[in-house]
Amino acid sequence: MHLLINFAAFQIGWFSSVIGGAKQMPWLGPVxxxxxxxxxxxxxxKPKAEFSLILLCGVLGAVFDSVxxxxxxxxxxxxxxxxFMAPYWIVAMWMLFATTLNVSLKxxxxxxxxxxxxxxxxxxxSYVAGQKLGGMEFTNExxxxxxxxxxxxxxxxxxxxxxDRFNGMELAK
Numbered sequence: 803m804h805l806l807i808n809f810a811a812f813q814i815g816w817f818s819s820v821i822g823g824a825k826q827m828p829w830l831g832p833v834x835x836x837x838x839x840x841x842x843x844x845x846x847x848k849p850k851a852e853f854s855l856i857l858l859c860g861v862l863g864a865v866f867d868s869v870x871x872x873x874x875x876x877x878x879x880x881x882x883x884x885x886f887m888a889p890y891w892i893v894a895m896w897m898l899f900a901t902t903l904n905v906s907l908k909x910x911x912x913x914x915x916x917x918x919x920x921x922x923x924x925x926x927x928s929y930v931a932g933q934k935l936g937g938m939e940f941t942n943e944x945x946x947x948x949x950x951x952x953x954x955x956x957x958x959x960x961x962x963x964x965x966d967r968f969n970g971m972e973l974a975k
Contacts, residue, residue: 815837815838823889828880855968868887870949877938907962910962911966917961922951926947930947
């Protein structure tokens with residue numbers, strides 16, 4: 803049951819973030835993400851470890867997406883704190899993504915090559931979907947897609963390693 807809740811909470815948070823960003827309501831996603839994270843932590847046998855993973859993913863995501871913004875490859879219609887940084891609702895999405903690493907995506911942990919392939923394909927696809935919903939725009943689509951594919955191919959195995967290190971979903975020993 804927790805797997806289904808995790809998957810559903812991710813989907814609701816993702817759509818709330820992108821639609822909120824597109825419709826000049828950038829606060830909507832972070833509110834949905836906060837609820838999803840609190841629900842996730844309530845299920846976690848070791849919430850401190852899981853919260854550490856969530857914060858680390860938020861920082862990594864903020865840096866990664868800010869590089870795309872600073873390079874001029876992507877723009878966002880709302881939620882920007884500074885012109886060279888990713889919007890805060892994107893950072894919230896990274897934190898939301900972290901909630902899936904030890905639950906609905908835990909099957910990737912022992913498969914770094916598959917995690918890299920999934921990142922290479924699914925990472926850019928998520929941004930393309932976000933663009934189609936109006937949450938962001940590619941200003942240099944070729945460079946952005948290439949950076950996203952390479953970045954996510956490197957990031958996914960690294961994130962699964964972090965998830966293993968900060969696994970708050972394992973029962974305490």
